[in-house]
Amino acid sequence: MQDTKPKSKARERIVDTALRLFYSDGINSVGIDRIIAEADVAKMTLYNHFKSKDDLILAVLQRRDAIFFQFFDEQIEKGASKKGGRLGGFFTALKKWFSAPEFRGCMFINTAAEIADCNHPAFQYSVDHKKRFNDLLADAIKASAPDAPAQVVPAIELIVEGSIVTAVMQHSPKPADQARKATRQLLGETWLDE
Amino acid sequence: MQDTKPKSKARERIVDTALRLFYSDGINSVGIDRIIAEADVAKMTLYNHFKSKDDLILAVLQRRDAIFFQFFDEQIEKGASKKGGRLGGFFTALKKWFSAPEFRGCMFINTAAEIADCNHPAFQYSVDHKKRFNDLLADAIKASAPDAPAQVVPAIELIVEGSIVTAVMQHSPKPADQARKATRQLLGETWLDE
DNA sequence: CGCAACATAGACAGACCTGTATATTTTTAA
DNA sequence: TTAAAAATATACAGGTCTGTCTATGTTGCG
Numbered sequence: 001m002q003d004t005k006p007k008s009k010a011r012e013r014i015v016d017t018a019l020r021l022f023y024s025d026g027i028n029s030v031g032i033d034r035i036i037a038e039a040d041v042a043k044m045t046l047y048n049h050f051k052s053k054d055d056l057i058l059a060v061l062q063r064r065d066a067i068f069f070q071f072f073d074e075q076i077e078k079g080a081s082k083k084g085g086r087l088g089g090f091f092t093a094l095k096k097w098f099s100a101p102e103f104r105g106c107m108f109i110n111t112a113a114e115i116a117d118c119n120h121p122a123f124q125y126s127v128d129h130k131k132r133f134n135d136l137l138a139d140a141i142k143a144s145a146p147d148a149p150a151q152v153v154p155a156i157e158l159i160v161e162g163s164i165v166t167a168v169m170q171h172s173p174k175p176a177d178q179a180r181k182a183t184r185q186l187l188g189e190t191w192l193d194e
Numbered sequence: 195m196q197d198t199k200p201k202s203k204a205r206e207r208i209v210d211t212a213l214r215l216f217y218s219d220g221i222n223s224v225g226i227d228r229i230i231a232e233a234d235v236a237k238m239t240l241y242n243h244f245k246s247k248d249d250l251i252l253a254v255l256q257r258r259d260a261i262f263f264q265f266f267d268e269q270i271e272k273g274a275s276k277k278g279g280r281l282g283g284f285f286t287a288l289k290k291w292f293s294a295p296e297f298r299g300c301m302f303i304n305t306a307a308e309i310a311d312c313n314h315p316a317f318q319y320s321v322d323h324k325k326r327f328n329d330l331l332a333d334a335i336k337a338s339a340p341d342a343p344a345q346v347v348p349a350i351e352l353i354v355e356g357s358i359v360t361a362v363m364q365h366s367p368k369p370a371d372q373a374r375k376a377t378r379q380l381l382g383e384t385w386l387d388e
Numbered sequence: 389c390g391c392a393a394c395a396t397a398g399a400c401a402g403a404c405c406t407g408t409a410t411a412t413t414t415t416t417a418a
Numbered sequence: 419t420t421a422a423a424a425a426t427a428t429a430c431a432g433g434t435c436t437g438t439c440t441a442t443g444t445t446g447c448g
Contacts, residue, residue: 008424008425010424010425024310025310026222026307026308026309026310028220028222028223028308029222029308029310031404031405031406032405032406032407033404033405033406041425041426042425042426042427042428043407043408043426043427043428044408044409044425044426044427045424045425045426047406047407047408048424048425052406052407053405053406053407104310105306105307109303109307109359109363110307112362112363113220113299113303113304113307113308113362114220114222114223114307114308115220116218116219116220116223116298118365126363127363127364130360130363151375151379152379154372154375154376155353155372155375155376155379157356157360158352158353158356158357158360158369158372158373158376159349159352159353159356159376160356161355161356161359161360162351162352162353162354162355162356162357162359163352163356164359165303165355165356165358165359166324166351166352166355168306168307169303169306169320169321169324170321171312175352178348178349178352179352181345181348181349182348182349182352182353182380185345185346185349185380186376186379186380202394202395204394204395225434225435225436226435226436226437227434227435227436235395235396236395236396236397236398237396237397237398237437237438238395238396238397238438238439239394239395239396241436241437241438242394242395246436246437247435247436247437
């Protein structure tokens with residue numbers, strides 16, 4: 001019973017549809033009318049579940065966050081028993097993420113770029129997501145290379161962040177491989193990658 | 195006479211104003227009416243110089259690109275005679291950029307996030323800008339650490355890109371220092387930093 | 389001067405946006 | 419079965435958006 005009970009099927013359809021559209025086209029480019037049309041719900045159903053578009057945006061980001069960490073947690077766990085360890089699993093996840101046909105970068109970076117106002121709840125939630133993502137990465141580094149100097153952690157965090165943005169701009173998953181190689185350069189023999 | 199002659203003062207005011215507003219608030223959040231009000235020009239003046247908003251967006255990105263590279267070229271050149279060399283100048287530029295009060299990340303990353311459509315001229319121009327930015331960085335690395343292995347170049351490119359995004363999310367210029375340190379970790383004794 | 393190029397104000401079309409109001413139907417659960 | 423809860427369709431208010439049209443005013447220059 002650790003599963004979140006679906007408050008309603010209509011609500012789920014709204015959030016899932018909005019997530020897909022916001023991610024592919026950008027938040028500001030997707031109107032309420034399009035969301036309700038593709039989710040096949042009435043406009044009042046949406047406004048009964050969410051008091052405003054901003055409210056929906058936040059719900060969408062929370063859903064995205066849950067899906068995102070579920071995927072990464074799973075991939076990291078899978079890597080735990082393999083050669084590269086948890087950190088290897090992390091980079092496998094990164095590569096898979098970048099290789100998805102619908103990949104369009106990090107939704108939270110994109111949201112911050114669009115929202116602009118750093119006091120907006122969606123912006124602040126995005127900042128918080130990034131913090132938790134960096135913590136996840138730091139844990140994986142610690143697990144796979146416990147003897148690595150502490151200073152490599154922020155370095156690898158920058159590398160990973162850079163790889164996400166670069167994968168979007170180059171429309172290619174290769175930056176995931178570059179990030180893995182760059183990380184291996186930094187960790188050297190303290191990490192037994194592949 | 196390497197200076198681009200101003201086609202008209204009104205046009206310059208339009209581009210400068212649009213650049214400031216697009217950068218601070220995002221392209222989609224800034225309407226034509228606001229641009230002409232703050233640039234203090236008539237709407238027809240804008241549409242006589244630019245056939246559409248998309249056309250203006252492209253002109254704005256080109257202006258941003260020119261200003262951006264002028265600044266980086268200058269800072270890199272200044273660094274050439276100092277301890278860290280051209281690469282040191284590059285990181286000084288990065289730190290100054292992040293420290294500006296109006297800093298809101300890389301306009302081209304932000305544009306790509308907002309535009310979403312990778313066939314849009316503004317998206318493609320942004321991709322091109324990134325390529326030239328990476329070339330600039332690669333040249334600085336080559337100049338300051340000629341004996342460094344070739345593989346460090348993409349690694350440092352990712353670090354720099356990551357530092358830009360992270361500086362926005364953390365609302366702090368510190369990632370510039372982290373990027374410099376991470377680069378020093380990679381280059382080691384082949385780069386005589388500070 | 390006089391003319392052409394540039395800039396102005398302001399109204400307006402037509403589309404799209406968020407959010408609300410109303411009245412009806414379907415679903416759920418006691 | 420029946421009453422409450424949820425979802426429906428549809429119209430609409432009030433705002434914003436890009437882009438056009440017209441008619442007038444200003445400015446630079448030969």
